[in-house]
Amino acid sequence: xxxVSKRLGLLLLLxxxxxxxxxxxxxxxxxxxxxxxxxxxxxxxxxxxGPANYVMAVGDDFFRNSVSVTFIISxxxxxxxxxxxxxxxxxxxxxxxxxxxxxIALLLPMMTPPIVVGIIWKTMLLPTTGPFAFVFRSFGxxxxxxxxTSMSILAVILxxxxxxxxxxxxxxxxxxxxxxxPIVEAAELDGAGRFPLFRHVTLPLLFxxxxxxxxxxLVSAVKIFDTVYVLTQGGPSFASEVISIFVQRTFVFQxxxxxxxxxxxxxxxxxxALAIVMIRVMRWSQx
Amino acid sequence: xxxxxxxxKSVFLYSAMYTSLFLFLFPLxxxxxxxxxxxxxxxxxxxxxxxxxxxxxxxxxxLPGIQGAYLHSIIISAAATxxxxxxxxxxxxxxxxxxxxxxxxxxxDSLLVAIALPPVVLLVPFYILxxxxxxxxxxxxxxxxxxxxxxxxxxxxVYSFFKDLPxxxxxxxxxxxxxxxxxxxxxxxxxxxxxxxxxAILVFIASWNELLYAMVLTQRNSVTATVAILDxxxxxxxxxxxxxxxxxxxxxxxxxIPTLLFALIMNKYxxxxxxxxxxxx
Numbered sequence: 001x002x003x004v005s006k007r008l009g010l011l012l013l014l015x016x017x018x019x020x021x022x023x024x025x026x027x028x029x030x031x032x033x034x035x036x037x038x039x040x041x042x043x044x045x046x047x048x049x050g051p052a053n054y055v056m057a058v059g060d061d062f063f064r065n066s067v068s069v070t071f072i073i074s075x076x077x078x079x080x081x082x083x084x085x086x087x088x089x090x091x092x093x094x095x096x097x098x099x100x101x102x103x104i105a106l107l108l109p110m111m112t113p114p115i116v117v118g119i120i121w122k123t124m125l126l127p128t129t130g131p132f133a134f135v136f137r138s139f140g141x142x143x144x145x146x147x148x149t150s151m152s153i154l155a156v157i158l159x160x161x162x163x164x165x166x167x168x169x170x171x172x173x174x175x176x177x178x179x180x181x182p183i184v185e186a187a188e189l190d191g192a193g194r195f196p197l198f199r200h201v202t203l204p205l206l207f208x209x210x211x212x213x214x215x216x217x218l219v220s221a222v223k224i225f226d227t228v229y230v231l232t233q234g235g236p237s238f239a240s241e242v243i244s245i246f247v248q249r250t251f252v253f254q255x256x257x258x259x260x261x262x263x264x265x266x267x268x269x270x271x272x273a274l275a276i277v278m279i280r281v282m283r284w285s286q287x
Numbered sequence: 288x289x290x291x292x293x294x295x296k297s298v299f300l301y302s303a304m305y306t307s308l309f310l311f312l313f314p315l316x317x318x319x320x321x322x323x324x325x326x327x328x329x330x331x332x333x334x335x336x337x338x339x340x341x342x343x344x345x346x347x348x349x350l351p352g353i354q355g356a357y358l359h360s361i362i363i364s365a366a367a368t369x370x371x372x373x374x375x376x377x378x379x380x381x382x383x384x385x386x387x388x389x390x391x392x393x394x395x396d397s398l399l400v401a402i403a404l405p406p407v408v409l410l411v412p413f414y415i416l417x418x419x420x421x422x423x424x425x426x427x428x429x430x431x432x433x434x435x436x437x438x439x440x441x442x443x444x445v446y447s448f449f450k451d452l453p454x455x456x457x458x459x460x461x462x463x464x465x466x467x468x469x470x471x472x473x474x475x476x477x478x479x480x481x482x483x484x485x486x487a488i489l490v491f492i493a494s495w496n497e498l499l500y501a502m503v504l505t506q507r508n509s510v511t512a513t514v515a516i517l518d519x520x521x522x523x524x525x526x527x528x529x530x531x532x533x534x535x536x537x538x539x540x541x542x543x544i545p546t547l548l549f550a551l552i553m554n555k556y557x558x559x560x561x562x563x564x565x566x567x568x
Binding site: 004005006008009010012013015016019020023024026027028030031034088091092094096098099102104105106107108109110111112113114115116118119120121122123124126128129130131133134162165166167170171174175178209212216219222223225226229230233243244247248251252257260261264265267268271272274275278279281282285 | 297300301303304307308311312313314315317318321329330331332333334335374375377378380381384385386394396399400401402403404405406407408409410411412413414415416431432434435438442467468492495496498499502503513516517520521532535536539542543546547549550551554557558561562563565566567
């Protein structure tokens with residue numbers, strides 16, 4: 001590599017690096033700084049108050065609640081999406097008529113804007129007139145006002161499963177289709193039954209893409225904001241308040257700038273752990 | 288005997304496929320239905336399974352501020368897409384062809400970290416920065432914001448598309464007298480137009496759907512379609528204070544048309560793009 005092209009390489013990076021520093025890195029550093037200023041309601045006071053906000057956040061029931069709500073929603077949704085997505089991928093991998101059209105049709109939920117997904121499920125889950133209420137009533141049961149009780153977290157998971165299972169399905173389907181047929185044929189020749197074939201041949205070969213699906217889903221699931229905000233705004237009484245809503249509420253409605261900053265920095269540190277796993281997985285899958 | 292077993296199996300598979308298709312598509316039909324009702328019908332004791340009229344789909348356009356909100360969303364998304372992709376192309380080229388070694392690898396890793404960063408983390412400082420720059424409630428603030436959060440994955444995508452192109456084409460171009468940059472711009476860039484379009488579509492969709500920052504950074508002059516629709520759902524819209532799920536459903540149908548169209552266009556590349564190239568779909 002010549003000196004000239006090395007200099008050109010650096011030069012080409014400059015515009016993006018400059019932009020990212022001003023509008024990405026600077027706000028981040030500023031936020032870390034803010035998180036060490038005193039907890040006040042209103043305009044921030046710029047003096048060093050030590051880690052008081054962090055100590056406060058770690059012991060704050062509302063913040064801890066939002067952390068556990070976020071992780072329950074993320075892990076619950078991703079587990080279900082993996083199960084349903086695998087079943088769908090196996091189904092669409094069969095030689096059936098219409099699988100290609102079905103694959104395209106299943107893109108629609110995942111490409112529906114999150115805010116619209118929220119509207120859809122807000123009306124789907126209505127206690128008296130939605131389809132759930134209808135099905136339950138025809139069995140002589142009452143469909144609870146799920147968004148108005150502490151079960152609202154289940155509604156969020158259901159909504160997320162509807163929206164994102166297709167994404168997991170697409171990844172797993174791509175994985176299934178990249179398994180070379182000779183491997184499966186050889187196992188069948190050796191007399192492997194349907195289940196052992198799946199358990200000992202398909203599943204291990206599918207494992208790398210499964211990991212990619214899990215990581216991508218987890219990383220984006222913890223960011224969840226839009227759908228929850230439309231469905232419940234975090235309620236009722238914080239039952240579905242994810243971290244993003246906690247920070248937004250603390251900042252916008254309580255105007256606690258320093259405290260909201262500390263909470264978001266804690267959130268960032270938790271997500272970085274996930275990001276490190278993500279990097280490992282990306283390196284591994286690109287090999 | 289064998290054909291009977293096969294038929295039973297295929298009946299099971301076909302019914303499973305159509306049942307799951309129904310379950311995944313029904314909610315979208317439900318949105319269309321709700322958009323065709325009135326609030327009183329949404330809450331009436333008899334369940335309406337079909338839209339009763341389609342007037343909402345036209346009348347929402349005369350609600351105060353709706354047309355402006357959609358226009359703002361179009362401007363913000365288009366501008367953010369254009370600037371993000373233009374910033375990402377030179378970086379992608381540099382990472383794929385010119386910068387190598389440890390520094391480039393670290394740069395790529397930092398992109399992944401930035402991709403994983405939840406937008407809410409920068410909400411507070413970004414708002415303060417924008418208010419110091421006098422940009423709160425302007426389209427510019429949201430354009431910048433969408434660039435910040437879409438640049439990392441765009442760079443990564445563009446880089447992975449460039450890297451997959453054969454370098455020999457550029458080399459032969461250089462033998463024929465092109466400069467390093469000229470060979471890239473004349474030969475590789477046109478070849479990667481599909482990849483760039485996919486990246487652009489993803490940026491557009493992400494900016495189009497953005498809600499959190501739009502809620503905080505807009506007040507009156509730069510309200511986006513997402514904020515306008517949220518106001519309809521939660522009932523803080525210009526006209527009345529009541530939630531109107533009928534109107535928000537109708538507005539939602541209009542709102543999702545571009546994203547669905549784009550999704551169908553890039554159907555083949557979607558998996559690869561959304562997994563940053565980790566899964567070749």
